[in-house]
Amino acid sequence: MHEMSIAQNLLEIISQEMAKNGMTTLHTVKIKYGRMASVVPEALETAFMAVTIKTDLEGAVLELEEIPVTLECSDCGHEFTPDEDEILLHPCPQCGQDFGHTVKTGRELYIEYIEAE
């Protein structure tokens, strides 16, 4: 899994933003990740702990929020959120088309905000 590279990139962005705002203590990092973004929240928390241990940022809490998958029907263009199990192969509730849909949301991975001082 690539949580280690995510954690390192995260650390880089947080450090830049804190320096820019003259902050030194980090409390919380709010992250949003798409359901299809191949992120395992526990693994990311562990990786973030590993990259911040014995630094000024040690002890900060990651708040992770999943963004559901939204598909746009390949036939009628209707946007819908599929069931948990059948992420991409899901019949459109409007017209029944069950494949070829376009992924509109669910691949995101971004920091929304940090709480720091």
Next chain:
Amino acid sequence: MQIPIVRNILEANDRISEELKELFAKKKILALNLMSSPGAGKTSTLEKTLTALKDEFKMAVIEGDLQTDNDAQRVAATGAQAVQINTEGGCHLSSAMVAEALKSLDLEKLDILFIENVGNLVCPAEFDVGEDHKITLLSVTEGDDKPEKYPLMFNISSVLILNKTDLLPYVDFDLDRAAGFARALNKDIEVFPLSCRTGEGLEQWYAWLRKHVAAKKA
């Protein structure tokens, strides 16, 4: 105090990937990111391709997935330029690694750059490396439900190569089922069943390469 940020966490990778795209556009190089599970036959497919098309195109390979030391030698033996990336156990190639590897390649008059990603159907999907197309390779000795299990990889690939079709009589793999899943996940995906051992089906893959090299040069 709360500071809104809203920055893509993998922005550094995306930025370098965009720079690589510009470079490949300027030099008119078709860049292909090859992804598969370990052992699906990326190196064999490359070896066949590099040999068959060596009089037509100037090609180079960035090797991120070496199963054995022989792999690099097999690629080099075809006469193509090859450079190896040490991923230090990483699960995917990053655009920075590819940018670094490019320093060892002669890009002048290069037609095709193959980027052989780490054997893994999950992580490489998240990291663009400047490629024009993602190519996923699956061998018939794996399950025909792989597209269903790893939907993202198939959703974002332009081509699915189904390798080792000479073994179809001996395995429980339904070609139509695998191709059907892949097309359901991505209506534009092109599926090429082929066998590197017998050579069957390779011609349609070569035709795809010729078409896309021409498009890149146009």
